[in-house]
Amino acid sequence: MVLETLSFFSEYDIELDESLVEELQIEKPEDILILSIVTSKGSLKEATTNLKAPIILNMVKKTAKQYVLEKGNYVIRQPLFISDQPSTIIESKG
Numbered sequence: 001m002v003l004e005t006l007s008f009f010s011e012y013d014i015e016l017d018e019s020l021v022e023e024l025q026i027e028k029p030e031d032i033l034i035l036s037i038v039t040s041k042g043s044l045k046e047a048t049t050n051l052k053a054p055i056i057l058n059m060v061k062k063t064a065k066q067y068v069l070e071k072g073n074y075v076i077r078q079p080l081f082i083s084d085q086p087s088t089i090i091e092s093k094g
Contacts, residue, residue, distance in 0.1 A: 002035040005054055008080065012051065014069055025061045033057040037066075038080070048077040 005012050014034070016026070026032055035055040040047040051074035057064040 001038040001040065002055065003038055003049060003080075005034045005036045005049075005051070008036075008049070009051070009078075012074075013072075014054065014074075015071060016056065016067065017070075020056065020065065020067055024056060024058045024063045024065060026058050027060070031058055031060045033059050036078075039077070045081050047080045049080055050076050051078045052076045 012034070020026075024032075033056075035057065036049040036051055037053075037055070038047050038049045053066055053068045053076070055064060055066045
């Protein structure tokens with residue numbers, strides 16, 4: 001399962017390196033969609049998403065790649081919900 005990352009985490013802000021931009025043939029920011037892989041081992045209330053390695057899609061050129069972020073402190077198991085409310089981003093401690 002995947003989710004559109006910015007719909008769930010509006011403060012999610014990443015920088016793509018130039019090699020990825022070239023590989024995916026990205027011409028402008030509006031051309032991309034950022035997805036995150038969701039893991040659920042029970043109810044959806046316990047689900048987590050991987051903000052450290054989003055899937056970057058070029059919606060115009062129909063290219064995509066999972067991209068591991070080197071910058072930023074995003075975590076691999078970011079809770080989607082905390083007490084029935086959308087979660088805020090947890091920063092990695094290392």
